[in-house]
Amino acid sequence: MSRTVFCPEEVIVVSSGKEDIGKLAALGNDGKFDTSVIPEIDDLQAQITAEVTTREEAVTKLQANIDAEALARTNADVTLQSNIDSEASARESADQALEAEFSAEVTARTEADTTLQANIDTEVTARIAAVSDLQAQITKEVVDRTNADSVLQANIDAEASARAGADTTLQSNIDAEVAARTSADEQLQADLANYLPLTGGTMTGAIDMGSKKITNLADGTASGNAVHYGQFTASIGTALASSGYQKLPSGLILQWGTVDLTNGSKDVTFPIPFPNALFRVFVSEVSAEQWGTSFFQVHGPANESKTGFTAKSLTWNGSSFSLATADVGYLAIGY
Numbered sequence: 379m380s381r382t383v384f385c386p387e388e389v390i391v392v393s394s395g396k397e398d399i400g401k402l403a404a405l406g407n408d409g410k411f412d413t414s415v416i417p418e419i420d421d422l423q424a425q426i427t428a429e430v431t432t433r434e435e436a437v438t439k440l441q442a443n444i445d446a447e448a449l450a451r452t453n454a455d456v457t458l459q460s461n462i463d464s465e466a467s468a469r470e471s472a473d474q475a476l477e478a479e480f481s482a483e484v485t486a487r488t489e490a491d492t493t494l495q496a497n498i499d500t501e502v503t504a505r506i507a508a509v510s511d512l513q514a515q516i517t518k519e520v521v522d523r524t525n526a527d528s529v530l531q532a533n534i535d536a537e538a539s540a541r542a543g544a545d546t547t548l549q550s551n552i553d554a555e556v557a558a559r560t561s562a563d564e565q566l567q568a569d570l571a572n573y574l575p576l577t578g579g580t581m582t583g584a585i586d587m588g589s590k591k592i593t594n595l596a597d598g599t600a601s602g603n604a605v606h607y608g609q610f611t612a613s614i615g616t617a618l619a620s621s622g623y624q625k626l627p628s629g630l631i632l633q634w635g636t637v638d639l640t641n642g643s644k645d646v647t648f649p650i651p652f653p654n655a656l657f658r659v660f661v662s663e664v665s666a667e668q669w670g671t672s673f674f675q676v677h678g679p680a681n682e683s684k685t686g687f688t689a690k691s692l693t694w695n696g697s698s699f700s701l702a703t704a705d706v707g708y709l710a711i712g713y
Contacts, residue, residue, distance in 0.1 A: 545662040552709050623649045633710040636664055639691045642701025647686040652712035659687050664705040
C-alpha cells in the first residue's frame with residue numbers, strides 16, 4: 379500500500395512495498411495529486427521532525443560528549459605535558475646532579491691517581507736507595523770478610539809455622555833426651571856389668587860412688603855412707619827398636635814408635651801397657667803428603683789410656699779441616 383503526495387516541486391510517494399512501484403510510475407505519468415495521503419504525510423513529517431529532533435539532540439549530546447572528551451583529553455594532555463615537563467625537569471636535575479657526581483668522582487680519582495703515582499715514585503726512590511745501601515753494605519761486608527779471611531789465613535800460617543817449629547824443637551829435644559837417657563842407661567848397664575857382677579840375680583861386691591859407697595849388698599845391710607839398693611835384676615827390661623820401650627830403675631817407663639795414618643786417623647797400642655798410669659803422650663809428624671797445603675797439623679792424642687791412644691792428622695783446605703795421610707811419631711811417659 380502506498381500514498382502519493384503532489385507538491386509544486388516534487389512528488390512524495392509513501393510506499394509500503396514493491397507492489398507500489400507501478401503506482402508511482404502511473405502517478406508520474408498523469409501528474410495528479412491525491413489529497414488522501416496528506417494525513418500520512420503529516421504523520422511522516424512529525425516522525426521526521428521527531429527523528430530530526432532526536433538526531434539533533436543526539437548530535438548535541440554527542441557534540442557535548444565530544445567536547446567533554448576533548449576537554450578531558452585536553453586536560454589530560456595538559457596534565458601529561460605537565461608531568462612530562464616535571465619528569466624532564468627532574469631528569470635534567472638528576473642528569474646535572476649525576477654529571478656533577480661524575481665530575482667530582484673524576485676529579486677525586488684523578489687526584490687519587492696523582493697521589494698514588496707520587497707514592498709509587500717515592501717508594502721506587504726509597505727502594506732504589508735501600509738497594510744501593512744494601513749493595514754498599516754487602517760490598518763492605520765482602521771486603522771486611524776478605525780482609526778478615528786474609529788476617530785469619532796469615533794467623534793460621536803463622537800458627538802453623540810456629541807449631542811446626544815448636545814440634546821440630548820438641549822432637550829434637552825429645553830425641554836428644556832419648557839419646558841422652560839411652561846413653562846414660564847404656565853406661566849404667568856397662569858400669570853395673572863391670573863393677574857389680576850379678577850372682578843368682580843379686581848384686582854383690584862394692585862400688586865407690588864418691589860420697590856414697592855400696593857394700594855388702596847381698597845381706598841387705600849398710601854402713602857409714604853406704605846405700606842399700608836391694609836386688610837389681612834383669613827383670614827391669616828394655617826393647618830398643620823403632621817401636622819400643624825402656625824401664626828405668628825408678629819405675630819410670632818410656633815408650634815410643636811410629637804410626638802410618640793412611641786414613642788420617644788410627645788407634646795406637648803401646649808395646650806394653652803401663653802398669654799404673656800414663657803421664658803424657660807427645661806426637662809429631664815424621665812425613666806427610668800435605669806439605670803443599672797452607673796448614674797441616676797432627677791432632678791428638680785422644681782417648682789416652684794405659685794401653686794406647688788415638689792419633690789424627692789434619693789439613694786446612696781453605697774453609698775447614700779434613701783428615702790427611704801422614705806418618706806420625708810418638709813418645710809416651712808413664713810408670
